[in-house]
Amino acid sequence: MPTTLTAGPAATTKTFLDALAEHDVAAAVGLTDPQVAVVVHPLGVRATGRAALQTVLTDLVTAFPDLLLTVRRVIVTGDVVTALLRVEGTQAAAYAGVVNQEKHIDLDQAWRFVIDDGVITAVSAYWCQQQLYRRLAVKRFDQVAIVGGEQS
Amino acid sequence: MSASSACAVVTEFFDRYRAHDIDGMTDLCSINADFSYVPFELWGKQRVLRGDGKVGTVGKAIWTGFVTSFPNLTNTVHSITGNDDGDVVVEADIAGTQQLAWGFIAPTGQQFSEPHLFVFHVDDGGLIDAVTGYWDNAGTSRQLAHNEVD
Numbered sequence: 001m002p003t004t005l006t007a008g009p010a011a012t013t014k015t016f017l018d019a020l021a022e023h024d025v026a027a028a029v030g031l032t033d034p035q036v037a038v039v040v041h042p043l044g045v046r047a048t049g050r051a052a053l054q055t056v057l058t059d060l061v062t063a064f065p066d067l068l069l070t071v072r073r074v075i076v077t078g079d080v081v082t083a084l085l086r087v088e089g090t091q092a093a094a095y096a097g098v099v100n101q102e103k104h105i106d107l108d109q110a111w112r113f114v115i116d117d118g119v120i121t122a123v124s125a126y127w128c129q130q131q132l133y134r135r136l137a138v139k140r141f142d143q144v145a146i147v148g149g150e151q152s
Numbered sequence: 153m154s155a156s157s158a159c160a161v162v163t164e165f166f167d168r169y170r171a172h173d174i175d176g177m178t179d180l181c182s183i184n185a186d187f188s189y190v191p192f193e194l195w196g197k198q199r200v201l202r203g204d205g206k207v208g209t210v211g212k213a214i215w216t217g218f219v220t221s222f223p224n225l226t227n228t229v230h231s232i233t234g235n236d237d238g239d240v241v242v243e244a245d246i247a248g249t250q251q252l253a254w255g256f257i258a259p260t261g262q263q264f265s266e267p268h269l270f271v272f273h274v275d276d277g278g279l280i281d282a283v284t285g286y287w288d289n290a291g292t293s294r295q296l297a298h299n300e301v302d
Contacts, residue, residue, distance in 0.1 A: 041267050042288040075241060075271060077155070077233035082241045082271065084284070108190045110269045110286040112241065124243070126269040128191030129290035133301050141290055142299045 009115035010074055013081040016113070016120060021069040023061040029054045037114075037122040042129035043096060053123060059096075064089030064105070072108075081113045087127075091136060096129070097144045098136045105135040155234035158274040162240040165272075165280065166229050172219045178212050182279040187211035189285045194255065195302050207283060221259070222248030238274040243267065246287070250296055257298040264295035 012031060019027035029050050038045060038052040045052055061067055067089040075082045088106045091098075107127055114122035130141075138144050161180060168176040185207040192203025192214065203210060219225045225248035234240040247265035250257065266287050273282040293299070 042290065075235070075239045077235045077239060077241050080231075080233045080241060082269070084271065108286075110271070112243070112269060124269070126267070126286040127288065128193075128286070129288045130293065130301060131191060131193060131289070133290060134193075134195065139301055140299045141294050141301065 008076070009079055009081045009113070010076045012115050012118050012120060013074060013083055013113050014071075017069065017071055017083060017085070017111075020057060020061075021067075023065075023067060025054060025057045025061060028057060032120040032123070033116070036120060039122075039124040041125065042127050042132070056125075060087075063091055063093045063095035063100075065092050066090050079115050081115060083111045083113070085109055085111065095136070096132070098133065098138055099145055101137055103136045105132060107131055107135070153236065153238040153274055153276055153278070155236050157278065158238045158240050158272075159232050159234040161274050161278055161280060162232060162234070162242060162270075162272050163229070166227050166242070166244065169215070170227050172225065174212060174215050174219065177215060178207055180280055181207045181211075181283070182275060182277070182281040183208065185211075185280055186282040188283070189214060191285075191287055191289045207280075211283060217254070218248075221250055221252040221254040223251050224249050234274075238276070240272040240274060242270040242272070244270065254296075256300070256302075257293060257296050260297050262296045264292050266292045266295070 016028050016031050032050055034050060035048055036050060038047045040056050070086045071083055073084040086108050090104050091100050091102055093100050109127040112124040113120050165177055165180050187205055187207045187210050189203030194201040227244050227246050229244045231243040245265050246268050249263045250259045252259050268285055268287040271284040272280050275281045
């Protein structure tokens with residue numbers, strides 16, 4: 001049976017991802033509980049509350065103003081929704097300590113949401129920061145601000 | 153395939169992984185099971201080698217190499233959720249101490265523990281027919297004292 005995105009936890013997740021795709025961080029964050037648990041493993045973020053998520057998402061859409069978010073699959077397992085997506089964009093500002101070289105990224109990610117009565121109570125994000133660094137021309141993990149090639 | 157049955161198959165998969173029973177892990181998978189380790193990406197001068205293919209050809213080789221390089225490799229499953237379509241999502245830490253080279257990472261005896269998210273699909277016959285994994289290789293590399301991106 002295909003996953004329906006029109007009701008329940010899947011609908012809430014779709015609304016969140018649609019808002020993020022539109023770079024509407026406020027709308028996305030507005031779907032979360034004020035005490036939402038936020039874990040973004042590649043960035044070392046482990047926090048409680050909307051502010052942490054707002055920072056993560058704002059940094060993303062600011063650094064990649066042409067951000068394109070493509071949802072490849074949504075998996076509903078009870079009150080947990082897992083979205084497999086691809087993030088693409090061209091860097092226009094520093095991101096995660098990496099200076100801007102106007103490099104393009106394409107990065108497959110997995111976002112896991114816990115939904116309670118239409119409200120997102122937990123978000124966990126998984127992606128490979130090595131892939132991100134590689135696309136942004138970072139050469140060393142201990143010197144992410146130093147990148148290869150010409151600086152813009 | 154009920155959600156509980158699908159989760160039981162995947163739980164057994166991680167039990168066998170923890171026991172380094174690679175043949176047992178692959179026995180839980182269908183003969184043509186799809187495999188995708190998304191972060192697995194080796195960039196050469198002329199081509200990129202990715203961790204995509206089949207369990208029998210790509211997955212088994214990676215798992216075997218992994219437990220060889222990390223003889224005390226283990227996993228801790230933090231959450232496992234499934235549905236009646238056979239989808240199972242797992243959050244787990246994979247951890248170990250490096251004794252042999254792993255990819256471009258020379259062995260220095262360092263330990264790592266890295267959060268992973270896995271997506272499985274279990275078919276109507278109770279066999280895993282798809283495995284997808286996500287994690288942060290930068291986190292793993294840093295813990296293993298390897299600081300070169302490529």
